[in-house]
Amino acid sequence: MIDMKLMRTAKRILEKLESHGYEAYMVGGCVRDFLLKLPVQDIDICTSARPEQVMNMFERTVPTGLKHGTVTVVEAGIPFEVTTFRTEQGYSDYRRPDWVHFVDSLRQDLSRRDFTINAMAMDRFGRIYDYFDGQRDLKRKVIRTVGEPEDRFEEDALRMFRAVHFSGQLGFSVEPEVLNAIQNQRQLLEKVARERITQEFQKLMQAPFVEHGLRTLISSRIATDIPPFCYIQEGLNEASRYSMQGLTEPERWALLLCHVPGEHRMQFLRGLRLTKKFVKKVKRLLDILDSYESIVQAEQIPAYDLICLGEEDAVSLLKLNQLRFTQSLDINVEQQVKAVLKQLPIRHPQELCVNGKDLQTFLNRPPGPWIQKALNRLAKAVVEGKVANDPEQIRAYVMEDEHDE
Template structure:
């Protein structure tokens, strides 16, 4: 099979392959970029595999970075964009179920491709668009199948994360997992406990944002995968969550986490502990913990609650849509959020400096209490947001709350 008109991402990288070829080394586009091109999906990183060893690659280009030279990867910067070139290699045993104990550089493309995870990712392409398919990846791509290269148990024992990747690709692409590959996944799922949480989290987030996330989560439940990832989700009632995903998909990881927590029975403390076990960022924790309890029991009349979640309003609305909330309810929530007297404490007509200038109070706990009380009174519509009203209220508060 030959691609007559290459996408611009590959055209831009052709000089890199041709430089290697002119020096006598085979070189190919490989992996996800080739797969995504064939699926007419956006192309992200264009990766290159070559018979040239790392030092041989570096001799051919003026600007390089040793991004993973111990594993044969050098980044070439000569042509504006960075292109990672990885030497054809074979891999030894994986005693930690994550990475090979050693790699051996080889000159043969076939040896390199047979170590890859799935047939649809074991495709290569020449500089002029000729597809190299040694493991029937094109047929699996056409049939919508995720199939391990060679023996699935071997691939999953080498790197247990590949099991999560199988579920993730199935969810993203809407592909079925081939029966022998899925059977190996079911048998070897306990090995996921040996994988770093951060690596599992990346795959889980991508799965939750996939077009067939409902199927992916359902398989993770059915195949026992959730017993070996953080958070004891195997014990959660996920039926409603899966039904949500059957009709919509999360637009971002933070929406995915907030949605998942909203469909849980965890309290706020347990939610926070759950996200920490998954080693999510502070930003994700802050947003998800703010949104989930509000989405669980939305009340358009509670202005203070709506005010506190306002910085995350877009996430809240996305979660409510995923939960199949009625359009009229979402419209009312949007209106209530917009109608809040203020949306940020900085919108108050006075601040701490004003209280100091008016000799009402000095910096300290009392000032914090006064400003918080004023803020809430304004948000709840009990106090007009004018300097005169706020100052009068602040004086009254200071008299009843001496420092």
């Protein structure tokens, strides 16, 4: 489950650091995912070499965070974050250390990390360095902090939300002592930049076991009184009951928010730092769900409504309503929508064989808002079989309609 080019390149970096007399290891999430046989997307490296020594050793480097000991080394076109062994002290903003101290001990470096499953290292021969029983916690499927959870969360309050995110990412349970600490210290999250919380929540909503993560979010009591999650408690309770594996990310957000009153939906969406494009997509899905609450089969969607919705949104509507009202998801829903659309004379209002200028010519009328209304009526008439999608037949239909009016 690991890109062999990525692994070979990482090993070359480790070997080069070692050849100059320094220790070097792969570290953190890449080791965790390697042991879990999950895809490894990137590899972080820790080393006893100081940042300036790393920069002198490799041709292509970027001083990503020299203050904290991090240099990005680019090898074979792949970026690797290489960070010097360090300890940290002072977290006046409950997020970042006030200062770091470089050390020569791998164990000291790993002891500053958040969770035991992220506090393991691996050398280039595949040997695992696990001082805090991370492998045992992987087998137990438990998220546990390195050291006292209260200390870890006071250092970096975002770690509380990271515990929730990892619960959804891995399907793991948060150790009771850690969960209790989150419940007691959750107010510290108000000191964290909203953008960082948004990032963690987005990762949760993309996660394979998102419903498990949402249940963890509920039990952590973060949603009880921490904005903007306090606005969507109803949605969390409802959405956590469904398996969301077959849903896209916007569909997951719509399922979460469709159980939330309208004003609270917007308070929540405005409270997070989301792109306008993403918010627009979620709001459209919510509007569709509000308009077609009881429809669970493609054949139930009126023909004109179906072509106005379009295939993508129609599929989303059916998937979400099937989950909400039947607690199951038909894997053939996309094919069903395609089949119904295929039977229609047009699949989109824009497929009409006449346009606004044609209507002006037929009726000898100036342009105006009437054109779009007339085109919509024509599209509805075509899909309902009242007139063929043929210029001459549409002309006759329009003239007769005008005469009747």
